[in-house]
């Protein structure tokens with residue numbers, strides 16, 4: 040039992056800090072820690088009856104437990120998001136990775152982006168034992184887009200009833216290990232150079248974003264499998280990053296690799312590493328662009344594509360990198376899909392996420 044109010048506040052402040060509550064701590068949630076349990080904090084001061092044993096009743100609060108790297112927490116959980124969310128009764132609570140997940144909470148949502156088998160096992164076990172909690176997103180579905188081959192499987196077969204655009208995936212093949220015959224297999228598969236070489240696995244490290252342009256078959260021997268070799272598609276140097284948060288879609292333009300002319304293809308040999316040309320710093324919003332290149336994909340087309348993708352991938356938080364084939368009328372290629380990307384770079388991301396969680400809270404209440 041807490042001693043004086045002062046020590047209770049100190050204890051609450053400590054626990055709030057430990058669990059990442061950035062507001063006034065548990066008091067703000069109408070609850071406080073009693074030993075290892077969260078109990079309702081009823082009293083404003085001394086003398087108020089606080090029911091010691093009553094478990095914490097979640098009254099109109101929607102609690103999002105999060106398991107993110109410190110870098111991701113810093114970039115995603117910005118003060119404005121927390122403040123706007125709190126106004127809607129939505130609270131973000133840090134998951135303590137040093138304690139059993141089932142002993143924490145209760146949560147309405149567990150939002151996570153951590154890598155490694157240990158966390159994958161923890162969250163899968165939790166998902167099995169807590170069907171009442173929405174796990175964003177299901178770990179098995181996330182795993183699929185951590186492999187650049189499975190990431191894009193099935194996209195080219197999507198049935199897009201909207202005819203204002205068409206979607207493809209560049210021809211690609213996986214090279215799992217060094218072998219003298221790799222180059223032959225690439226040529227036999229009919230892949231056309233130059234090829235973009237990408238690490239097959241996405242593991243959150245910078246290495247999984249180290250890409251190369253290979254101009255000829257002989258230079259393939261310089262690459263380190265396992266990799267995906269993907270045909271380069273001329274697209275005028277502009278990429279469309281399509282952010283998805285549930286049913287909300289936001290598109291931003293990013294600078295990208297320039298076209299490669301036939302002359303260049305004929306003259307250049309070798310393998311060239313290139314930087315993250317389409318990172319957030321490479322916003323194309325202020326660039327002078329050819330309208331036929333910079334024109335955004337048609338809205339109905341994007342909506343149809345994202346609807347199909349949501350069903351195919353089983354994910355709610357992702358972005359896709361799309362390019363328009365240069366000179367085409369809305370022939371698009373999806374070249375990359377990212378789970379839980381850098382949403383802070385998405386316009387109005389705070390309001391988008393507050394609306395997203397608020398709608399989830401309302402849906403959950405309707406189902407009760």
Ligand SMILES: Nc1ncnc2c1ncn2[C@@H]1O[C@H](COP(=O)(O)OP(=O)(O)OP(=O)(O)O)[C@@H](O)[C@H]1O
Pocket residue numbers: 209235237247248249250269270271272273274278294295296315316317318360362374375377
């Ligand atoms: N098939 C392709 N044709 C043309 N350009 C490509 C192709 N694949 C990749 N690129 C270029 O390389 C950049 C990075 O590719 P990609 O998005 O696949 O890598 P990534 O490491 O997953 O990047 P991020 O996850 O940061 O978006 C793209 O933004 C684009 O500029």
Ligand SMILES: O=P(O)(O)O[C@H]1[C@H](O)[C@H](O)[C@H](OP(=O)(O)O)[C@@H](OP(=O)(O)O)[C@@H]1O
Pocket residue numbers: 110111114241242243244280317318319358377378379380381382384
């Ligand atoms: O410009 P965006 O938001 O796409 O940059 C993302 C990038 O696409 C990947 O999603 C990165 O995640 P990993 O693939 O796991 O490396 C994101 O890094 P993160 O640290 O924010 O998760 C980039 O923001």
Ligand SMILES: [Mg+2]
Pocket residue numbers: 317360375376
């Ligand atoms: Mg990308």
Ligand SMILES: [Mg+2]
Pocket residue numbers: 375376377
């Ligand atoms: Mg990516």
